[in-house]
């Protein structure tokens with residue numbers, strides 16, 4: 001068996017030299033990826049235009065300055081090629097709507113809304129509450145054709161949040177996918193809501209229920225037809241400075257905040273991405289699969305970038321469990337992704353290899369051969385290893401993927417390298433917030449290193465500012481990431497207070513993320529201000545809240561709760577209360593010093609049970625509860641450098657101090 005593998009290696013080398021792969025050409029020296037200006041060390045994209053100062057990009061194409069311009073451009077570039085695709089319920093094949101049809105149907109829908117009495121212009125906000133589907137896009141671009149504003153509603157916001165949003169935005173009309181979503185808006189319905197447009201059929205009972213609340217229900221088709229009959233009325237196209245979307249985001253506390261983005265914000269972001277991507281940017285031959293929620297900016301920007309390039313979008317069938325099946329049917333060339341998906345593929349492949357040592361050997365040889373190529377700047381899927389070993393992984397995604405953009409949470413380096421080698425395609429990592437229209441940094445073509453998020457794109461600049469509480473200082477290269485540029489939002493809807501907290505007087509958006517610029521100019525995210533972080537499944541954790549609940553335990557003197565964005569659970573370091581532990585030990589007949597008692601399993605279990613109970617009583621969700629603890633016999637003090645002078649935990653120092661214990665706990669939980 002091993003001999004066969006050996007032949008494989010020889011064959012692979014021969015094949016490899018025959019192909020003479022050439023390293024990809026980065027657009028510039030990868031050791032100097034940004035332009036740094038001024039005493040504040042402001043980092044700009046190397047694609048930023050110099051002129052009178054540094055100029056932030058607003059648009060890339062003269063004919064595309066608002067979202068209304070996007071479909072006409074796509075139609076021209078693709079020669080009216082396919083635009084939106086979905087799976088036919090009977091044939092299971094994808095069927096397509098071309099650009100001109102998409103354009104005219106969306107305009108009809110927009111005209112239909114105006115015929116129903118909605119006022120054209122950016123003061124009219126309309127909700128869209130649906131999974132990804134063609135109607136979502138038709139609704140959105142229909143609204144733009146009359147300068148109206150789209151407000152996505154989505155399930156994870158919760159029903160209270162939806163009501164809050166409908167009220168705050170004073171929406172009279174919401175576009176709703178189906179029966180369930182219509183019904184969820186029909187309890188405690190906000191008084192301003194008058195019309196529900198349903199995409200799929202709804203029951204007569206729901207029609208009646210709506211009627212009893214003074215709400216008219218209309219089908220999507222009806223509105224489209226109504227618009228077709230009122231076509232003679234001209235559309236009211238938006239201006240770049242007009243609002244196009246209010247994108248609500250949930251915080252850890254309080255009501256959701258409505259992020260106001262203009263056409264210019266969104267077009268600038270998409271244009272900067274296109275310029276940054278260079279030769280890798282989408283073109284009319286590209287097909288993207290759409291499954292990440294359209295309610296989030298990353299997905300919407302991905303759509304936009306495809307449309308501007310004249311490519312096509314195929315929607316998944318609506319169930320993520322069948323995503324791979326959709327991919328095989330669609331054979332996409334591009335997909336956006338989140339780390340969760342990569343982690344799942346990685347785990348699946350790893351566990352598939354467990355059964356056979358030969359398979360494992362072949363697979364690992366294949367990977368290390370490709371990793372070698374990667375280090376020399378060579379990327380592709382033409383090696384014999386791809387044909388022999390890796391094709392299965394590639395075929396699971398349809399076999400044609402050439403570009404993946406991954407964002408929204410950090411990705412472990414090992415997983416990133418694995419995916420690059422196994423798929424042999426360009427994987428770009430990005431970083432951004434809804435407040436700056438999503439991607440704000442991207443990795444550069446030809447940079448195959450991981451664990452950084454690349455450089456600012458040419459519509460914005462980034463600087464770091466001090467966070468003294470957390471020991472981060474810009475002079476030593478670490479601080480809060482602040483962003484300025486044409487993609488930065490106009491403020492939170494009806495919330496000048498929060499807006500002022502977020503955008504300073506010089507126009508810098510304070511992200512709350514802590515970053516550092518590596519020597520070559522790439523940005524690395526290292527922490528989160530106010531000690532709020534996301535776990536790998538996307539849940540927010542506020543460790544101080546958890547700590548204050550655990551502190552109620554008589555057995556706990558001090559506690560430090562720790563989590564990482566590449567892990568799915570939190571763990572803790574606890575300094576037990578010496579007095580209570582000694583009392584307990586005496587009753588149970590344990591002897592020894594306090595350090596010895598800290599190593600007694602029963603004592604650890606006692607504390608674990610007590611804090612879990614307290615956490616439960618305090619309303620912690622299960623992902624907020626620590627999954628393991630380490631008992632430390634020595635208090636955190638100002639003297640040992642683990643507390644600030646006002647006796648708050650120095651989190652970065654605690655993390656460094658307990659690095660070994662934290663890693664050990666995670667290694668057992670993984």
Ligand SMILES: *[C@@H]1O[C@H](CO)[C@@H](O)[C@H](O)[C@H]1NC(C)=O
Nearest residue numbers: 087088089090091092093095
């Ligand atoms: C599905 O495809 C068949 C065959 O092409 C076609 O006749 C039918 O109209 C399609 N279904 C829908 C709902 O469009």
Ligand SMILES: *[C@@H]1O[C@H](CO)[C@@H](O)[C@H](O)[C@H]1NC(C)=O
Nearest residue numbers: 201202203204205206207208
């Ligand atoms: C629902 O209402 C429509 C129109 O009033 C009627 O034609 C249809 O039969 C009703 N369907 C059911 C299931 O009652």
Ligand SMILES: *[C@@H]1O[C@H](CO)[C@@H](O)[C@H](O)[C@H]1NC(C)=O
Nearest residue numbers: 279280281282283284285402
């Ligand atoms: C589209 O992009 C791909 C990948 O960069 C490239 O191979 C192809 O030639 C491009 N096609 C067109 C029509 O520009």
Ligand SMILES: *[C@@H]1O[C@H](CO)[C@@H](O)[C@H](O)[C@H]1NC(C)=O
Nearest residue numbers: 030447448449518519520522
């Ligand atoms: C950029 O710098 C980081 C940190 O020194 C390094 O890990 C990475 O490999 C560098 N990137 C490139 C493309 O050399």
